[in-house]
Amino acid sequence: MHTYKKAPVVQAVLQLQFQKPISAKHVEKITKKASTFYPSVEPLMDYEISVDPAINGGSPKMTATRASSRMQAADPSQMFTVGPGQFTTSQLAPYLGWQEFFQRFIRDFNMITKITGHPLFNRIGLRYINRLDVPENIATFDIQKEYLNIYPSVSGKLGQYAGNMVHVEFQNAECDSVVLVNSGLNAPVLINHVSYILDIDIVRTNNIPMKFDDLFNCIEKMRKAKNEIFEELVTDKARKLFDA
Amino acid sequence: MLEQTPLFDEKLSFHYQGLDRLSESPIIAGGNVKRLETKPEGLGGDKILVATGMTLKEAATFYAMYMNFAERDKLFKQLDFLLDPEDWHDEDKVPEKASFISFLKWTVATRRFDWTSLGFDQTGSIQVAFVNGSNQFTAAFAPSDRVNWASQIKTEDGFDYSAGQTPLRTFATTSIAMLDRL
DSSP, rough: OOOOOTTEEEEEEEEEEESSSSOOOHHHHHHHHHTTTEEEEEEEEEEEEETTTGGGGGOOOEEEOOOOOOOOSSSSTTEEEESSSSSEEEEEEEOOOOHHHHHHHHHHHHHHHHHOOOOOOEEEEEEEEEEEEEOOOOOOOHHHHHHSSSSOOOOGOSSSOOOOOOOOEEEEGTTEEEEEEEEEEEOOOOOOOOEEEEEEEEEOOOOOOOOHHHHHHHHHHHHHHHHHHHHBBOOOOHHHHOOO | OOOOOOOEEESEEEEOOGGGGGGSSSSSOOOOSOOOOOOOOOTTHHHHHHHHHHHHHHHHTTTTGGOHHHHHHHHHHHHHHTTTTGGOOSOOOOOOHHHHHHHHHHHHHOOOOOSSEEEOOOOOOEEEEEEEETTTEEEEETTSEEEEEEEEEEETTTEEEEEEEEEHHHHHHHHHHHHHOO
């Protein structure tokens, strides 16, 4: 796979969901351990509101419990979240390539399994959100087609084009996964540019390997599929933007 | 699944809802997951400065593909310097994210990463300064996409002072010539 000079990846996310939720104590231990790599810790709280008419005339009571931790490295492009049901390693731009990202994921994975033992997973999610910044002042369908192979098709009599978002789902037999693609116009990020999003999300919920090596191979396959889908959905003109 | 219903913004373009909040979501991969009803705890004291620094650096990730590592490193070091709790005065206003984003847009558009220093003014706007000997150029990026700028250039006949307020998009063009005079 060609490595682009200006990789359009805005965020890469790799998430595993536990078949059986891990305990709050485990979440706490993982958070403490992970703070070595991700010193910025933001507890995310679950709030439960209850109303008992028999007490204080039915005044609502709110209780908070720590649900999960959102953490960031000193370089805030590197992120990690852990909760009872899942853990997620993610990377904001600049995306430095799969090797670096996946190595960090494996490091996080090993850190977790050292605390929880050998967990089983029921879901793998690999998601890449890409943004194409196109040097145009006005967004049109024709411009969109020049850069993306995914776009809407509508009657030209509907009025001024203001925006769009296309959602497509399909099966990927090779990875035993579902692929969700969202693409469309985004609020412009750069001056004198229009921005398009290409969001590729691969989800596997069947036959998740139990052995770690097999699990990693499965993720590698999903990544390969993601790359192929990405290359199918962008044009040569878009590739030139990434290499400019 | 993240909320992905497109919304109109004031410029009649679709905004990919949630993109700027991706990192705030505890579940961010996968199409069929319900968003947890969770929210962060409150912050206080020096933590606000740390959180502000992280917020600004996170905002910079949206532009990271247009910066090299030296440029990004310079920017982050300057933010760390400016938001150091040791030197922070309680009456200082923390910088506005919208102002910082305007600065990032401008600096990417003009490719001017060679600024001398950054600062924050009393309204929370980001200020950038370019200094070359006795020549100076400063600009303050208001959150409203307007830029207040001032220039001081030494000429044979004395100093040439000028100042103005310019919309951000125009400033991205006009400031290039002004900076070239430094």
